[in-house]
Amino acid sequence: MKRQAANASWTLTNKRREALAGYLFLAPYLGFFLVFLAGPVISAFVTAFVEWELLRGTYRFIGLENFQLIMEDDLFWIALGNSLYFAVMTTVGNVVVALFAALALKSIRLGHTVFRVVMYAPVVLSISVIGIIFSRLLAPFGLLNAGLELFGHNGFDYLADPNLVLPSLSLTTIWWGFGFPMLIFLAALYAVPETLYEAARIDGAGRRQILWRVTLPLIRPALLFIIVTQFIAHIQVFGQPYIMTNGGGPGYSSYTIVLHIYRNAFSYYHMGYAGAMALTLGVVMFIFALVQFRLLGRYTEY
Amino acid sequence: MQTRKLSRILLAVMILLLVGALPLMAQDEGEVQELGTGEIEINFWSGLGGPDGQSMTDLVTRFVEENPEVTINYQILGWGTFFDKLSAAIVAGSGGPDLMTLWHSVVPQYALTGHIMPVAEQMFNLGMLDKDDFSPALLDSVSFDGETYPVPFDNYGSGLYVNTRLLERAGISFDDPPENGEEFIEYLRRLTWDENGNTPNDDGFDAENIAVWPLSIGWNRVTVTPALYQWGTDVVTPAPEAEVLIDNEAAKAAVQYFHDMVFEHHALPGVNWNGELMLNDGIAMYLDGAWTYNFYNTNMEDGQIAFWPYPRLGPERGSTIMWAHTLAVTSNIEPDVLDATMRLIQFLSDNSREHSIKTGMPSARLSLRDAELADLIWTFDTLTTQMAAEGVPEYQSERFTEVENIMGAAYSSIFTGQQTVEEGLDDAAQRIRRALR
Structure with missing residues (x-):
């Protein structure tokens, strides 16, 4: 009896030891998570309900007043509209370009690795570099207009034309970032069993039918993942307008919501107001992600 | 086998391209230069880049050579991010500068909130600098509650850089600058040529294919603000009252003048233009600040470029805008560091004539603007x-x-045709009033 009790106690201790080891392994991540993610999120949440003017040194609880200010702030709504337009345009563009690039890569044998590297390479560049390169490329006397001049066209002022600026930033972003979704699509395409394609071909399906009836339904989980993550990433666009359009110009044509939050927080020091806008943006992103899951998730076969 | 070789070559090319892009990444931030080896450390943040920055670096280096007890941790930051970083550091209470360059226009942000000290006042009282050696208007603009905060280092304005070759082609004498707004428009018409060499005064002028534009502008802040003065108004009244003026009729008339230059006279090619076009005779005149002197001085031959005052455009008065880079000291500076910092400020101010020669930016010290400089600059x-x-x-x-930021966006909206002058300035005024609440 005594031996049994001793064994049980030993087993318990051993389990505890195992648990302790587990927690120890988790500790570094948990530490970082608490300090750099959970802490700032909670802090930002609290900040949304205070008037916090850094340079003036004021800090007081004001309830929902910051949210009332958001309703009156026309720039918030202009910036949110621009961000949504940019996010939709860039997400769609990225998905289409990445999907076709992945399909093309899967179908070729010669130079497969080379093209994969070349197409992915822009992703590793920083936005500062991309911004500077494309600012020069898209300048009135830049390379793109020089090319158009060969065909007798005067070209465009891509970054100074209110109607062209966001599409230009979007194209820049697509070129910069389509490599990542392309790799995800490529992995998903390789996961589709070859036998299904053979069966489809035996049944007389053409290329387009195979794409629409076999490939796309089977890579839908990857599609959903890419759409949701790309949308969340692109609605938070910041570096492109910050570098390429002098912080949102011409006028407010490329002024985005994260720029507005950044300026209020770190240029004007309205920390409380910026916190409230960040929280509002978080809610908007959550709603959009939910809608995307609802719309695309129901047709997804896992 | 060939594919593998090709992919290796391409990989090498990609790596070279990425490495080649590194200097672009490195342009983002200036690193801290530790100048000198003395025990007293001064952290100095400067927003002056390019030739101005080089000139300032030379002066700071000379100071530590002459004052071996001092080390200066000297950091050049681009103006684009300077104030964001500065404010964050000041508020954090550590890691920030003891001494910093500030535009005189932003001084109230830091003086009225107690983040910088009235160091100029202290230096005047100690006899380190002579108050009468500075423009009273300039000192007044950095004084609050009777105390002068930062020390003005330079004092500059804007004007009209003119391409003398193109003036000659238009039959305009350099000794005959425009005297009013109508004459300026007439000059613009004479200095515009299409691809066929016709001006807007000729039959068959092709406004869609302009080969030489008459005017370009560097920065709306530089270009339009002096015109506001000429119409008897401004953006806001000085701090701390700060009454918003930009939506009054005079301001709208001033901005309308520039709006008409773009859309009616086709004299100004909108925003984001480039003064570099002057080098290839692509523009005849460039309205910009004193800082552009160095660029043209370096890149154009003697006699091809000259300088006119900011033209008289409005009905009330002639004017140019005045700016100054000032030297400000943080409020929480240690006493022994303050002493060394004041000596550094005195040194920089005393040697600002040398800075003028290198950069074209006049010294804020009136006694250092001697006649000889007119021959050099x-x-x-x-x-x-x-x-x-x-x-x-x-x-x-x-x-x-x-x-x-609000004014920059408003001008940009108006000059790209997104908004009328009325709409743009009314919106801007509403946003400024909200910001000043």
């Missing part, structure tokens, strides 16, 4: 004469950064 005489006679310090505000 071709913008100097015109610039300082107009500043002395008609110079108006740019508006200041406790919310300067916010107001300036």
Whole structure:
């Protein structure tokens, strides 16, 4: 009896030891998570309900007043509209370009690795570099207009034309970032069993039918993942307008919501107001992600 | 096998391209230069880059050579991010500068909130600098509650860089600058040529294919603000009152003048233009600040470029805008560091004539603007004469950064045709009032 009790106690201790080891392994991540993610999120949440003017040194609880200010702030709504337009345009563009690039890569044998590297390479560049390169490329006397001049066209002022600026930033972003979704699509395409394609071909399906009836339904989980993550990433666009359009110009044509939050927080020091806008943006992103899951998730076969 | 070889070559090319892009990444931030080996450490943040920055670096280096007990941790930051970083550091209470360069226009942001000290006042009282050696208007613009905060280092304005070859082609004498708004428009018409060499005054002028534009502007802040003065108004009244003026009729008339230049006279090719076009005779005149002197001085031959005062456009008065880079000291500076910092400020101020010669930026010290400089710097005489006679310090505000961003966007909206002058300025005024609440 005594031996049994001793064994049980030993087993318990051993389990505890195992648990302790587990927690120890988790500790570094948990530490970082608490300090750099959970802490700032909670802090930002609290900040949304205070008037916090850094340079003036004021800090007081004001309830929902910051949210009332958001309703009156026309720039918030202009910036949110621009961000949504940019996010939709860039997400769609990225998905289409990445999907076709992945399909093309899967179908070729010669130079497969080379093209994969070349197409992915822009992703590793920083936005500062991309911004500077494309600012020069898209300048009135830049390379793109020089090319158009060969065909007798005067070209465009891509970054100074209110109607062209966001599409230009979007194209820049697509070129910069389509490599990542392309790799995800490529992995998903390789996961589709070859036998299904053979069966489809035996049944007389053409290329387009195979794409629409076999490939796309089977890579839908990857599609959903890419759409949701790309949308969340692109609605938070910041570096492109910050570098390429002098912080949102011409006028407010490329002024985005994260720029507005950044300026209020770190240029004007309205920390409380910026916190409230960040929280509002978080809610908007959550709603959009939910809608995307609802719309695309129901047709997804896992 | 061939594919593998090709992929290796391409990989090498990609790596070279990425490595080649590294200098672009490195342009983002300046690193801290530790100058000297003395025990007293001064952290100095400067926003002066390019030739101005080089000149300032030379002066700072000389100071530590002459003052071996001092080490200066000297950091050059681009103006684009300077104030964001500065404010964050000041508020954090550590890691920030002891000494910093500030535009005089942003001084209220830091002086009225107690983040910088009235170091100029202290130096005047100690006899380290002579108050009477500075423009009273300039000192007044950095004084609050009777105390002068930072020490003005330089004092500059804007004017009109003119391409003398194109003036000659248009039959305009350099000795005959425009005297009013109508004459300026007429000059613009004479200095515009299409691909066929016709001007807007000729039959068959092709406005869609302009080969030589008459005018370009560097920065709306530089270009339009002096015109506001000429129509008898401004963006806001000086801090701390800060009454918003930009939606009054006079302001709308001033901005309308520039709007008409773009859309009616097709004289100004909108925003984002480039003064570099002057080098290839692509533009005849460039309205910009004193800082552009160095670029043209380096890249154009003697006699091809000259400088006119900011033209008289409005009905009320002539004017140019006046700015200054000032040297400000943080409030929480240690006493022994303050002593060394004041000596550094005195040194920089005493040697600002040398800075003028290298950069074209006149010293804020009136006694250091001697006649000899007019022979060395071709913008100097015109610039300082107009500043002395008609110079108006740019508006200041406790919310300067916010107001300036609002105005920048408003001008941009108006000059790209997104909004009428009325709409753009009314919106801007509403946003500024909200910011100043």
